[in-house]
């Protein structure tokens with residue numbers, strides 16, 4: 001009567017000193033970003049970029065308390081998931097975390113797991129949409145480990161953007177943002193903001209943009225809402241990325257006189273630099289300076305309803 005949930009994600013720096021090694025790991029991974037210059041030159045470039053960028057973004061991580069809140073949210077969410085799973089099904093659930101670019105690394109956590117201890121093993125990426133740059137990079141590490149020490153059986157959950165319980169959590173946050181704006185949801189403009197990807201990933205057939213579109217259709221159908229658009233944030237570097245950019249779209253909306261805007265971060269489940277700093281502290285603050293009412297819908301973080309949704313996601317057939 002003992003199950004395991006192994007949850008994978010990006011990972012984030014846990015101190016100011018760890019920003020550079022985190023960024024180095026990220027920029028050397030040719031799945032998340034491929035500079036198309038060969039492996040060794042990419043490592044060399046990653047050293048330069050990570051050193052320069054870590055200095056630039058250190059003040060932003062300082063503002064968040066000196067590190068990323070990502071791991072803490074994930075730990076707290078999964079503790080709740082263990083509790084609810086036991087309450088609901090009378091089975092115990094162990095949860096373990098493995099990250100791509102910072103501790104605890106996927107390979108290290110996997111070493112600590114004895115698959116024989118478990119009846120059911122669920123392996124999930126905490127990115128709701130599938131992209132080979134994100135969930136793909138997590139599962140690549142998982143399967144690389146499996147080649148050496150295979151688990152006999154496990155269930156892989158690679159994407160879950162259309163899961164009903166998860167989308168109910170988002171709908172609740174969007175409606176409560178409208179309440180905070182003190183407008184009817186039908187009178188609000190919804191700007192979905194997704195993390196951008198380099199355009200070449202689309203040409204290579206990546207699913208991400210399609211998954212984002214599918215989820216936005218589901219959410220706006222459920223809200224019977226037609227006053228919305230999608231923009232992309234967090235591009236890094238000079239290559240072509242998916243657009244339009246969230247910052248520009250917000251500015252243009254406000255310039256056109258659109259008011260009561262709800263910004264919905266669609267590709268993240270918890271708060272971190274992209275929501276707390278880039279959206280709240282930069283783009284929304286800038287756009288609000290003109291007097292428009294703009295609000296961000298809350299992230300799911302370690303909320304009880306999201307912990308319930310995680311169980312629904314792993315048990316979904």
Ligand SMILES: C=CC1=C(C)c2cc3[nH]c(cc4nc(cc5[nH]c(cc1n2)c(C)c5CCC(=O)O)C(CCC(=O)O)=C4C)c(C)c3C=C
Pocket residue numbers: 010011012013023026032033053057068069070127131133134195196197198208236267268272273274
């Ligand atoms: C360089 C290429 C990057 C791609 C492609 C990319 C895709 C991508 N990322 C997320 C989610 C997160 N990204 C986060 C931080 C972050 N991402 C990149 C680069 C790429 N991301 C960098 C360099 C950084 C560090 C911050 C910065 O320098 O701007 C995070 C937060 C990490 C943390 O601090 O907790 C998340 C989460 C998605 C969903 C995605 C594409 C689907």
Ligand SMILES: [Fe+2]
Pocket residue numbers: 195234
């Ligand atoms: Fe990112």
